[in-house]
Amino acid sequence: MSKEEHSAYSYLRQTKKFPNVWCSGCGIGIVMGALIRAVDRLELEKDEVAVVSGIGCAGRMPVYLDFNTMHTTHGRALAFATGLKLAQPKLKVIVVMGDGDALAIGGNHFLHAARRNIDLTAIVVNNFIYGMTGGQYSPTTPLNSRAATAPYGNIEQPLPTCDLAVAAGASYVARSTVYHSIELDRYIEQAIRKNGFSLVEAVSYCHTTFGRINKLGSAVDMMRRLKDDSVTRSVAEKLTPEERASKIVRGVLCDVDKPEYTALYQQVIERAKQATYSQPRTGGGNQ
Amino acid sequence: MTVKLMQGNEAIAWGALAAGCMFYAGYPITPSTEIAEMLSRELPKIGGKFIQMEDEIASLAACIGASVGGLKAMTATSGPGFSLMQEHIGYAAMTEVPCVVVDVQRLGPSTGQATSPAQGDVMQARWGTHGDHPIIALSPTSVRQSFDLTVTAFNFSERYRTPVILLLDEVVAHMREKADLPEPGSVERVERVATSVPPEWYKPYGDSRSDVPPMANFGTGYRYHITGMFHDLAGYPTQRLDEIDPWVERVHRKIERNIHDIVMVEEDGIGSARTVVVAYGGTARSAKHAVKLARQRRCKAGLVTLLTIWPFPEDVIARIARTAKRIIVPEMNLGQLALEVERIAGRHKVVRVNRANGHMVTPQMILDAIEGK
Numbered sequence: 001m002s003k004e005e006h007s008a009y010s011y012l013r014q015t016k017k018f019p020n021v022w023c024s025g026c027g028i029g030i031v032m033g034a035l036i037r038a039v040d041r042l043e044l045e046k047d048e049v050a051v052v053s054g055i056g057c058a059g060r061m062p063v064y065l066d067f068n069t070m071h072t073t074h075g076r077a078l079a080f081a082t083g084l085k086l087a088q089p090k091l092k093v094i095v096v097m098g099d100g101d102a103l104a105i106g107g108n109h110f111l112h113a114a115r116r117n118i119d120l121t122a123i124v125v126n127n128f129i130y131g132m133t134g135g136q137y138s139p140t141t142p143l144n145s146r147a148a149t150a151p152y153g154n155i156e157q158p159l160p161t162c163d164l165a166v167a168a169g170a171s172y173v174a175r176s177t178v179y180h181s182i183e184l185d186r187y188i189e190q191a192i193r194k195n196g197f198s199l200v201e202a203v204s205y206c207h208t209t210f211g212r213i214n215k216l217g218s219a220v221d222m223m224r225r226l227k228d229d230s231v232t233r234s235v236a237e238k239l240t241p242e243e244r245a246s247k248i249v250r251g252v253l254c255d256v257d258k259p260e261y262t263a264l265y266q267q268v269i270e271r272a273k274q275a276t277y278s279q280p281r282t283g284g285g286n287q
Numbered sequence: 288m289t290v291k292l293m294q295g296n297e298a299i300a301w302g303a304l305a306a307g308c309m310f311y312a313g314y315p316i317t318p319s320t321e322i323a324e325m326l327s328r329e330l331p332k333i334g335g336k337f338i339q340m341e342d343e344i345a346s347l348a349a350c351i352g353a354s355v356g357g358l359k360a361m362t363a364t365s366g367p368g369f370s371l372m373q374e375h376i377g378y379a380a381m382t383e384v385p386c387v388v389v390d391v392q393r394l395g396p397s398t399g400q401a402t403s404p405a406q407g408d409v410m411q412a413r414w415g416t417h418g419d420h421p422i423i424a425l426s427p428t429s430v431r432q433s434f435d436l437t438v439t440a441f442n443f444s445e446r447y448r449t450p451v452i453l454l455l456d457e458v459v460a461h462m463r464e465k466a467d468l469p470e471p472g473s474v475e476r477v478e479r480v481a482t483s484v485p486p487e488w489y490k491p492y493g494d495s496r497s498d499v500p501p502m503a504n505f506g507t508g509y510r511y512h513i514t515g516m517f518h519d520l521a522g523y524p525t526q527r528l529d530e531i532d533p534w535v536e537r538v539h540r541k542i543e544r545n546i547h548d549i550v551m552v553e554e555d556g557i558g559s560a561r562t563v564v565v566a567y568g569g570t571a572r573s574a575k576h577a578v579k580l581a582r583q584r585r586c587k588a589g590l591v592t593l594l595t596i597w598p599f600p601e602d603v604i605a606r607i608a609r610t611a612k613r614i615i616v617p618e619m620n621l622g623q624l625a626l627e628v629e630r631i632a633g634r635h636k637v638v639r640v641n642r643a644n645g646h647m648v649t650p651q652m653i654l655d656a657i658e659g660k
Contacts, residue, residue: 013512016523047508052352063512063523068505070355071514071524073378076348079340083312083349086336087356088506112341265336272331 011036011046013066021060025219027178027204031125032061034181034202035094038188039067050093052081054101057132057206058125061096075106078113081120089262092121092192099126100138103159107139114168114197118261121191122199124161127206135209146213161201166254171196173254177203179226180250187252196260203230203248290467295433295459296363298466299389300325302437303361305471307478308387309335310360312349314342314368317401318457319391322363343368347375350386355513357504359441363389366408367398370415377416378515379450383492383502383538385479387440389453391460392568392619394645403645404457406568409623412452413597419535421542423549424452424597427459428571430466436594442477443549447541448499454596456619458569458647482509492534493520498541542598551594552603556582560589562657563611565604565628567593570617570648577653588657599627608632615640615656617648 012018022028039049049067053059055074062069068091072080081095102110102124113120129147130136137147139159146153165173172194174187184202191198205211205222216222226248233251236244300322303311311326313319327337336353340346343364350360364372369390379386392408394400408415412424423443427433437453444451482489482501491511492500503509512522517534519525542549555578557563562581566574571592581588591607593600604627607614614632616625617640625639640656642648 015521046510047506050505063514066510068510069512070352070505071512071516072348073374073515076344076375079345079348080352080355082338082340082345083310083352083354083360084356084505085352086338086349087310087353087358088504091356091506108341109345112345265331265338269331269334272328275332 008033008036011039011066012064016064018064020064022057023208025207026057027127027223028058028061028125030178030181031058031123031184031202031204032064034184034188035096035123036065037185038192041185041189042192044092048090048092050084050091051096052077052084052093053096054098054106056098056101056130057127058096058098059101075101075104076109077101078106078109078120078122082113082116082118085118085120086262086265093119094121094123094192096123096125098131099124099128099140099161100130103139103161103164111164111168114165114170114199116261117169117171117196117258119195120197121188121194122197123188124199124201125204126161126201127204127210129206129210131206131209135206135213145210148209148213162199162253165199169197170199170254171256171258172198172252174199174252175201175203175248176250177226177230177248179223180230183250190252194255196258290465292463293430293466294321294461294463295427295430295455296321296391296461297325298430298434298468299363299437299453299455300329301468302434303387303441304329304333305434305469305474306359306438306441307476308359308361308441309333310350310353310358311336311362312338312340312346312353312360313362313364314340314346316343316365316368318393318460319363319365319389322389343371344374347372347379347386347388351375351379351382351384354384354386355505357507359385359445361387361389361441363391365391365393365401366395366405369408369411373411373415376422376450376452377418377420380416380420380422380538381515382513383448383500384513385444385448386450387437387444387453388450389455392454392456394643400645402457404569404619404647405643405645406456406570406619406623407643408454409596409618409620412454421449421539422452422597423447423449423542423595424454425551425594426454426568426596427594428568428592429459430462430464431468432594433459434466434468438474439551442475445477445479446499447545448479448502449542452597454568456569458572486510490520491522492518498537498544546598549595549598550600550603552600553592553594555590557589557591557607558610559587561587561612562615563589563591563607563613564615564617564653564657565591565593565607566617567596567624570619573648573650574617574653576650577657580650580654581657584658586657593624596624601631604628604631608636612636613638615653617641617653617656619643619648
């Protein structure tokens with residue numbers, strides 16, 4: 001393969017009219033680049049990759065990618081992906097969501113996809129805000145930050161995305177930022193390789209809404225903050241809880257091997273084929 | 288298959304299997320749950336997939352995902368779950384992904400009465416999701432018809448690349464009667480039209496002389512984009528009027544031009560009838576008995592049973608309105624499909640017989656209406 005064929009460009013849709021929808025300086029493009037590099041490093045065929053997304057800025061990513069791509073409804077990407085994966089277990093199904101998408105409207109699907117441990121790779125681009133609709137507070141907006149719908153400061157506790165996935169039963173959970181793109185490549189690669197539900201939280205920023213409302217400066221300033229405010233897991237362990245609270249902790253937070261859903265379902269099929277007819281108990285509750 | 292005593296819900300599960308259903312995703316809800324229970328048992332036996340999702344929204348999403356992956360897919364629910372599914376009925380209509388949604392109607396609104404029948408979801412089936420879109424909804428009146436219309440629902444869904452709604456009521460779903468089901472292999476199955484062009488030429492929403500473009504399944508070497516946004520022929524989002532207008536026209540045309548294939552009615556004694564009862568679902572059973580009683584009393588009554596509810600059989604009603612003096616529309620709601628009959632036949636000709644309290648419309652209620660009481 002020539003260097004040109006090997007570049008990110010070969011994974012972008014030549015027929016799709018660029019430029020993309022994202023604001024200049026946005027971090028989502030870096031996540032897209034990381035996804036491409038991970039797929040490239042795994043030497044996956046384009047035909048065996050599906051990218052499913054929800055609604056929002058991050059949800060627009062699949063349209064640019066030359067895979068089997070599906071832009072679904074707000075919050076429901078994991079549910080669509082679950083059906084697709086069951087129908088085509090050989091597909092590598094990658095699900096791209098934003099923080100509002102995955103954790104507010106899609107919070108239930110997020111929990112249950114992790115609980116089933118179905119082999120999907122979830123990428124949550126966390127920019128702490130609803131960007132596309134103009135900067136309303138999201139489930140990850142930090143306490144006291146301002147948002148278009150929190151003009152006096154946010155009073156809701158932010159949801160710990162990765163902890164949630166670990167608690168719900170994911171096989172692989174990692175967090176990095178769009179500043180640490182090489183690390184992000186590696187985590188996405190590991191997540192795709194993992195046979196089971198995997199989550200990569202890609203911490204990003206939104207200079208257009210969150211940054212402007214909270215006076216955090218330009219995209220460059222916000223990118224610098226990701227560098228300054230984040231620590232690796234080993235460093236974080238040496239910090240006091242108070243010190244750690246203000247940091248973005250990067251690293252692999254969970255990596256375990258356990259039975260994967262589509263493989264377990266294959267066992268159900270084997271059992272069913274051997275089973276003799278039996279009438280199930282029906283009736284009972286009426287709600 | 289031998290003659291068996293079974294429920295409408297069971298017949299639906301057998302019908303789905305006969306039609307080639309290989310995927311079911313659903314969420315438990317009375318009075319549809321037997322369908323899920325049966326398919327959880329039967330699907331894996333043939334290598335099919337069953338999954339119980341976290342809610343009805345996710346259930347239809349999973350069905351659409353599986354259908355894109357090439358499996359014929361179905362979900363079943365009742366009113367409260369059907370309300371939740373509206374989001375993805377719209378998505379399936381917009382993306383033209385085949386899927387079948389069974390709604391066993393129970394008394395509503397809200398939790399209503401879980402074990403009582405109703406026909407309150409007729410308009411929800413038509414207009415429940417936002418935006419203009421065509422829809423097909425079928426409504427069986429018996430256990431055997433539940434089997435047949437389930438097969439038809441799958442066939443329409445694949446042939447026209449559209450979500451199809453199977454609208455039962457709790458009467459037909461839970462009623463047990465003798466059913467002589469055909470051998471599964473003898474049932475006509477329609478498969479979605481596959482593309483004949485190589486991947487580099489494939490356009491998911493174009494390149495077809497028919498109004499139904501060929502559909503490539505994910506994972507078969509045809510990489511393309513699916514979105515719930517208005518899209519061009521290649522599937523990419525668009526805001527161009529010259530791409531949006533043709534899409535809107537085509538998806539409506541693909542149903543309208545095939546209305547004679549889609550509209551199914553049963554007519555009994557229409558020609559000489561001065562009074563015609565137009566009924567559907569479980570209520571059609573009461574209507575059948577009422578018409579029989581009326582004839583015994585030398586009253587010229589006819590019966591039209593609508594198996595297709597949407598698209599509404601306008602031509603059939605228009606034809607009946609030309610000869611009949613009165614059209615009686617009994618429903619287990621406060622008058623939903625009656626609105627359509629009135630639109631075609633004129634309000635002065637239509638007599639509504641309604642009941643929305645969880646009990647069936649009785650033959651006597653319909654007979655009283657036929658006799659003008």
